[in-house]
Amino acid sequence: MRTRVKICGITRVEDALAAVAAGADAIGLVFYAPSPRCVSVERAAEIAAAIPAFVSVVGLFVDASRDQVEQVLQAVPLDLLQFHGEEPPDYCRQFARPYIKAVAVREGTNLLQYAADYHDARGLLLDTYHAAMPGGTGQVFDWGLIPADLARPVILAGGLQADNVAQAIAQVRPYAVDVSGGVEQSKGIKDAARMAAFMRGVGNASV
Numbered sequence: 129m130r131t132r133v134k135i136c137g138i139t140r141v142e143d144a145l146a147a148v149a150a151g152a153d154a155i156g157l158v159f160y161a162p163s164p165r166c167v168s169v170e171r172a173a174e175i176a177a178a179i180p181a182f183v184s185v186v187g188l189f190v191d192a193s194r195d196q197v198e199q200v201l202q203a204v205p206l207d208l209l210q211f212h213g214e215e216p217p218d219y220c221r222q223f224a225r226p227y228i229k230a231v232a233v234r235e236g237t238n239l240l241q242y243a244a245d246y247h248d249a250r251g252l253l254l255d256t257y258h259a260a261m262p263g264g265t266g267q268v269f270d271w272g273l274i275p276a277d278l279a280r281p282v283i284l285a286g287g288l289q290a291d292n293v294a295q296a297i298a299q300v301r302p303y304a305v306d307v308s309g310g311v312e313q314s315k316g317i318k319d320a321a322r323m324a325a326f327m328r329g330v331g332n333a334s335v
């Protein structure tokens with residue numbers, strides 16, 4: 129099965145359509161105000177409405193209040209919630225949507241414990257730990273820290289781009305990969321050629 133691809137941090141309809149044309153399986157909308165990729169609810173609804181069937185729309189939140197998530201859900205038809213902060217399991221499972229849980233990985237991170245704690249997550253998104261940023265760092269972490277026998281589907285993120293994604297897939301064999309900065313021309317603005325090159329990199333991976 130081909131590794132699934134989510135292109136995150138979409139802020140414009142044209143970038144969403146270019147991601148779909150490149151072959152992305154999912155696009156991500158960031159609802160985290162400090163991010164340069166943050167979208168308004170109105171813009172998110174416009175982007176989501178442009179996405180064709182069978183491509184998922186994922187909403188990314190970082191330690192948002194329950195009310196904030198519910199307000200977004202009322203206006204934007206999200207398929208999946210991505211929790212990218214310190215959200216505990218009970219918080220993640222209170223919404224009427226499936227979720228994935230991001231984990232900031234560094235030496236000593238107990239991924240087996242995360243997989244047990246978030247046993248109903250549709251995937252664990254493994255991103256690079258950074259002391260000052262919850263994600264979207266553009267930095268790769270040591271993929272050797274990922275156990276081979278993780279009980280949840282692995283979504284690999286952190287510093288992926290066209291020229292390292294095939295190696296990442298060959299080494300980690302994730303269910304999916306997630307990219308943001310590696311396919312941008314500037315923060316929040318995607319680059320159609322980079323998205324296409326990324327998808328070719330995924331296609332070139334030998335697993």
Ligand SMILES: O=C(O)c1ccccc1N[C@@H]1O[C@H](COP(=O)(O)O)[C@@H](O)[C@H]1O
Pocket residue numbers: 136137156158160163164165188190212255262263264265266267285286287288306307308309310
């Ligand atoms: O993209 C952001 O700005 C962001 C902000 C806060 C939390 C997560 C964020 N993005 C997620 O981080 C991964 C990795 O990003 P990158 O490829 O290293 O730039 C990205 O795929 C998003 O899921």
